Amino acid sequence: MGAEVAIDGFGPGAQIPLQGGSGLTGATNALASAAYRDSPLETIQEADNEHYKTTLKKGKWEKLFRPDLGEAFSRAVQVRMLGGGRKALIQSFGAEPQPVVEHCLAATRIRRRRDVKLTLITFVCGVLFLPGLLLWLGVIHLRRTAAGSENRKTSLIGTVLLWAAALVAVLILLRLPYDGLLPNYLRAMLVAPVVGWYLASRVCLNAAVDLRERWTGLLSGGGVGAHVPESVPTDPGEKSAEELRLNLEKLSAEQQSNVVFYAGPKGILGLGTRWGSWTLAEELVPVDGLEMHDFRAWDLVRKIHDQLTLLERGSLKTGFPKPTVKHWIVSPVGEGADEVTRPEGDNVVHFQVKPHEIQRICNEQQFGAGNRHYLGVQFILWDGNVVLTMMVTVTSLHHTLRIEVTGHALGPVHGLFTTKPKAKTKEVSKTVRFWETKEIQQPLLGTDDIVRLAVRAPLTWYPPVLEFLGGKMTLPEPFGLRHVWAGPLWKNRFMADDAIRMATPVLRAVHTATIRFLDAHNVDTERFTSRSLVLGGGVQDPGPKKADVYEA
Structure with a gap:
């Protein structure tokens, strides 16, 4: 058996994917926790920002079949x-999309196991006694409609209606004769849905507790793993598992793409808007008595690249993080574009544009x-919640060399994703001191929740x-897990300080490499040095601006 596994390359494998130590677990876990949430679906719109809006489509029987946030989020992401x-x-800078998707798959798996049990209970206690099930569903639906009314009289009528239905059921059980198939069926018709409701409540409660524990574990840094055995093929014939595995690999490959998209006022998608810009542009003039050596933009870019990789080395041990320095290809798209197209062809392999x-x-x-x-030189800080990127571009038109440095900032994951589950409470008046109120804890799942889950289960x-x-929920486009739910950066003092402080060493490293390179090519750097000093003074007190918005 062991030889066959080795030859075929299939086996049970590791069914709990482990997250790498890339320092991105904070933002990743926050986004993944949405898959386990039982909050109302409408709360996702609290995380919308000015550029990206989540669309919620209402159903025909929304009150009875509505999904919660975790169900809709998991389905939409998958x-x-x-x-x-x-x-x-769009790449999810500051987060890892594959673990988020795996948690969505794991949450769906937990819910499907719950739904299998609920479907069996529904068939035995509901379908076989369908008239009673429909009767109780009708009463519960009328009560829910009445309870949702702002009119107190209407709400009271709903409560009275439920108690009246229970009283009628008791009378039927006691008054009907005990002989004959029909009377006994009528009794079972009224009792079976109630028994089914009790069994369903236990199944739903166990699943809800499991989901909430995973939700809490992710936000507590407990390293909750996503159990996704269906992504590990154990046999060559398991096409669905193999397809899922390949799709997850494709997702990781696209995350590493070196192509990004510039969408006007939205900035570079995934990297955030441009908050600052510093330009060093002067004429190329040879040193007196010497001939200037020809060079191309790529030659200077390589020197700047080498200098930026040394940013972490400083005379003071301040814990300056090691940056990620990478060559990017930026493709323009419209501000209102609802999709992007990645380049293809002989010059692209696995979403990566080749070096040449x-x-x-x-x-x-x-x-x-x-x-x-x-x-680009990128810093990922605050456990993935802040992504700071400085982009450097070198252009040479006629005799003018232009080196432009721009700052981009992506804020933290919206606070909605970092909230832990809370017990359901209700504020009521005290018995004696009626002018005072107190909070009482309510059950995790109410009758309406259990009925909703039981009705949804077979479908x-x-x-x-x-x-x-x-x-259902429709995700905003162009979609990337990280940037569409990014909160404001500049409202957090420390995060804003990090962005502003990072600009100075990067700008000076770029200018230092540029002037050294020009000196080596016999270029008169007097004007470049003067301009660099002016920019160096200005960057000492930079402020965030909407540099992607041009005033006409």
């Missing part, structure tokens, strides 16, 4: 990020249509019908 015909994704093509774009595509080359195997009846 379809968008693992679907066969999915569109291109990067060099060609850097040297040749500096003016007019086409993609552009940027050298979870065909989600389109369930979405038609209960509604």
Whole structure:
């Protein structure tokens, strides 16, 4: 058996994917926790920002079939990020998308196991006694409608209606004769749905506790793993598992792509808006008596790249983090674009533009249509909640050399994703001191919640019908897990300070490398040095601006 596994390359494998130590677990876990939440679906719109809006589509029977946040989020993320015909994704800088998707799969697996049990209970206690089930569902639906009314009389009528139905059921049980099939069936018809409700309540409660424990564990840093055995094929014939595994690998490969998209006032998608810009542009003049050595933009970019990799080395041990220095290809898209298209062809392998093509774009595509080359230095701070990126571009038009440094900032994951589960409470008046109030703890799941889950359970195997009846969530486009739910950076003093402080050493490293390079090529650097000093003085007190918005 062991030999066969070795030859075929299949086996049980590790079914609990482990997250790497990349310092991104904070933002990743916060986003993943949404898969386990039992909050109302509408709360997701609290995380919307000015550029990205989540769309909620209402169902035909929303009150009875509505999904909660975790159910809708898991379904939407899986379809968008693992679907066969999915569109291109935006990289999730500061977070890892694969663990988030795996947690969505794990949460769906927990709910499906719950739904299998609920479906069996519904069939035995409901379908076999369908008239009684419909009767109780009608009473509960009328009570829910009445309870949701602002009119106190209408709400009271709903409560009275439920008690009246219970009284009628008791009378039928006691008054009917005990002989005969029909009387006994009528008794069972009224009792079986109640027994089914009790069994269903236990199943739903166990699943709800499990989901909440995982939700809490992710936000507490407990390292909760996503148990996704269906992504590990154990046999060559398991096509669905193999397809899922390949889709997860494709997701990770796209996350590492070196192509990003500039969308006007939205900034570079995934990196945030441009908050600052510093330009060093002077004429190339040879030193008196010497001939200037020719060079291309790529030659200078390589020197700047080498200098930026040394940023962590300083005379003071201040804990300055090691930056990620990478060559980016920036492709322009419209501000209102609802999708992006990643380049394909011989010059692209696994979503990565090849080095020789990067060099060609850097040297040749500096003016007019086409993609552009940027050298990026990126800092991921606050456990993935802050992404600071400085982008450097070098252009040479006629005799003018222009080195532009721009700052981009992506704020923390919205606070909605970092809230831990809370016990359900209700504020009531005290018995004696009626002018004072107190909070009493309510059950984790109410009657309406159990009925909703039991009714949804048989339909979870065909989600389109369930979405038609209960509604669904549509993710904002162009979609990336991280940037569409990024909160404001500049309202946090320390985060804003980090962005502002980071600009000075990066700018000076770029200017130092530039002037050294020009000196080595016999270029008169007097004007470059003077301009660099002016920019160096200005960057001492930078302030965030909307540099991507040009005033006409």
